[in-house]
Amino acid sequence: MDLLIQLNADGSLDLSNHPKVQARLQAMQMSADLFTSSAALEAFQERFHSEEACADFLLARKWPHGFSCSRCSHTTAFRITTRRLPLLQCVQCHYQASPTVDTIMESSSTDLRKWFTALFIVSSTDSSITARRLSAFIQVTYKTAWLMLRKIRQSITQADAAVKLTGAVSLDIAHCGDDLIPTLYGESDVFPVLIGKAATRLDQPDYVKIQMVSESHYEDGRVLPQGIKTFHDQHIASTAAVTTSTFGIGARRNTVQTDPLVKQASAWMQRTFLGLKKQHLQHYLNEFTWRLNTKLRKLPLFASLLKLCATTPATTYAALLKQY
Numbered sequence: 001m002d003l004l005i006q007l008n009a010d011g012s013l014d015l016s017n018h019p020k021v022q023a024r025l026q027a028m029q030m031s032a033d034l035f036t037s038s039a040a041l042e043a044f045q046e047r048f049h050s051e052e053a054c055a056d057f058l059l060a061r062k063w064p065h066g067f068s069c070s071r072c073s074h075t076t077a078f079r080i081t082t083r084r085l086p087l088l089q090c091v092q093c094h095y096q097a098s099p100t101v102d103t104i105m106e107s108s109s110t111d112l113r114k115w116f117t118a119l120f121i122v123s124s125t126d127s128s129i130t131a132r133r134l135s136a137f138i139q140v141t142y143k144t145a146w147l148m149l150r151k152i153r154q155s156i157t158q159a160d161a162a163v164k165l166t167g168a169v170s171l172d173i174a175h176c177g178d179d180l181i182p183t184l185y186g187e188s189d190v191f192p193v194l195i196g197k198a199a200t201r202l203d204q205p206d207y208v209k210i211q212m213v214s215e216s217h218y219e220d221g222r223v224l225p226q227g228i229k230t231f232h233d234q235h236i237a238s239t240a241a242v243t244t245s246t247f248g249i250g251a252r253r254n255t256v257q258t259d260p261l262v263k264q265a266s267a268w269m270q271r272t273f274l275g276l277k278k279q280h281l282q283h284y285l286n287e288f289t290w291r292l293n294t295k296l297r298k299l300p301l302f303a304s305l306l307k308l309c310a311t312t313p314a315t316t317y318a319a320l321l322k323q324y
């Protein structure tokens with residue numbers, strides 16, 4: 001049967017009319033319905049019942065010990081309530097601080113409640129969510145939902161980039177291809193990813209990273225020394241004790257078994273996304289490892305994501321388009 005192909009706003013393929021895709025969408029709908037009726041959603045909606053409640057949360061996060069002006073360090077401010085969002089105006093220098101300054105929500109005209117709901121949805125399911133579904137759920141345009149999810153994933157990526165693996169670190173390789181990433185784009189190339197696991201106990205990692213390897217750093221499935229060095233430099237603390245799997249690192253694809261973590265990441269992506277382009281994949285791998293690492297550290301996902309997004313400066317639409 002011929003596929004009915006349309007393009008989404010971001011240039012990705014829309015294959016929603018294909019029977020196989022319809023079946024997947026139905027399964028996704030069922031899993032998505034689980035969170036719409038949950039008690040957690042009700043508790044969330046009660047806590048963040050208004051724009052002001054969301055703004056107050058951000059202000060309290062920014063100044064947990066009371067206001068301190070970012071210009072002059074004065075500690076008293078007026079609250080201005082005539083705008084869409086409350087502002088704090090420094091009594092001394094009159095600088096006006098918005099609750100969204102230095103957050104991913106800065107300069108966004110989308111209601112804070114919709115932002116918070118998006119963060120809640122992303123963090124309250126084991127899967128993730130597509131821009132199309134998010135746009136329907138919080139009633140924003142597809143482009144707005146796309147941008148919100150990009151900014152959320154960008155903050156996850158930035159947070160991960162700031163973490164280096166420490167202690168006993170194992171480094172291994174796995175290969176991704178059509179069989180592992182959800183692709184409807186006909187991309188058939190196979191490429192390696194490096195998996196770093198930091199562990200205080202051998203059987204239980206504390207923190208995991210799965211990183212794609214730059215195309216110039218692998219050849220015929222082998223990761224070149226420069227690829228290993230780049231991972232070391234960017235993701236492993238100099239004090240870490242690193243164990244490298246010589247079997248995996250140097251082997252060609254047909255002699256390498258896929259790492260169970262990559263299989264888990266693959267299953268996670270397959271549950272939600274019909275197709276992902278290779279150029280976007282790192283951000284989704286980062287979302288997968290963020291979920292895993294947050295659980296390994298026994299931290300609550302929503303509170304962690306809210307904190308992350310409330311402390312990551314916004315990336316502009318133009319900058320995001322360049323990255324994606």
Ligand SMILES: [Zn+2]
Pocket residue numbers: 069070071072073074090091092093094095
């Ligand atoms: Zn001031």
